[in-house]
Amino acid sequence: MTGEGDGERFPRRPHRVDRSVCGNPAPVRSGPGRSSRLPGVDLADVTDDLTRVLYTREDIDARLAELAGQIDADYADKDLLLVGVLNGAVMVMADLSRALTSHCEMDWMAISSYGAGTKSSGVVRILKDLNTDIAGRHVLVVEDIIDTGLTLTYLLSNLESRGPASLEIMTMFRKPEALENRVDVRYVGYDIPNEFVVGYGLDFDGRYRNLRSVATLAPHVYR
Ligand code: PRP
Secondary structure (H helix, E strand, O other): OOOOOOOEOOOOOOOOOOOHHHHOOOOOOOOOOOOOOOOOOOHHHHHHHEEEEEEOHHHHHHHHHHHHHHHHHHOOOOOEEEEEEEOOOHHHHHHHHHHOOOOEEEEEEEEEEOOOOOEOOOOEEEEEOOOOOOOOOEEEEEEEEEOOOHHHHHHHHHHHOOOOOEEEEEEEEEOHHHOOOOOOOOEEEEEOOOOOEEEOOEOEOOEOOOOOOEEEEOHHHHO
């Protein structure tokens, strides 16, 4: 994911998480009298890598339910196309789409910043384009996080040129202090501090995406 402060990207460094964390057999939690929820990585297993939990799985589920209700109402008489931005949006896309009570279609884009520097150039290239012709469609872009806003500024301009009937954004997290470009976002899960956060799709060096909660990463992990 993107970094903090003046738009600098955090360096990609070897992480210090024991890889066995994700590979451990999950504790059995189903059965009579037990929760039927899917297990997932236990926060206790990565607690040394995190400094503060910002939002728990319950917080995220509750907020997504609220947003899904708004989206259901707003698109009640429209065919909705959700466009997820890989990779981080996988989690929110999966949960949001299933929280909706109306039908929707889904498509995906993969994009990457140009350049090898640590600072985002704001110019992105499309690694995977949509399979869907969005002309005349009601499109809702689904993101995990808006940091500087540069990625979405490019993406919106690109998608707008394809003639959708409407084009809106839903993001689970946004860092208002880091925004370099004003982006009109219709649905925001949470505004968060300008810190390095991981979990629920947000990664460091490809890891921590599959945490159910969102937490700040301890500096010793990325420094
Ligand atoms: C993250 C996130 C957004 C982008 C936002 O993607 O998913 O697409 O950064 O940053 P910005 O507002 O500063 O442009 P990232 O490039 O980290 O890739 P990922 O989704 O594969 O983690």
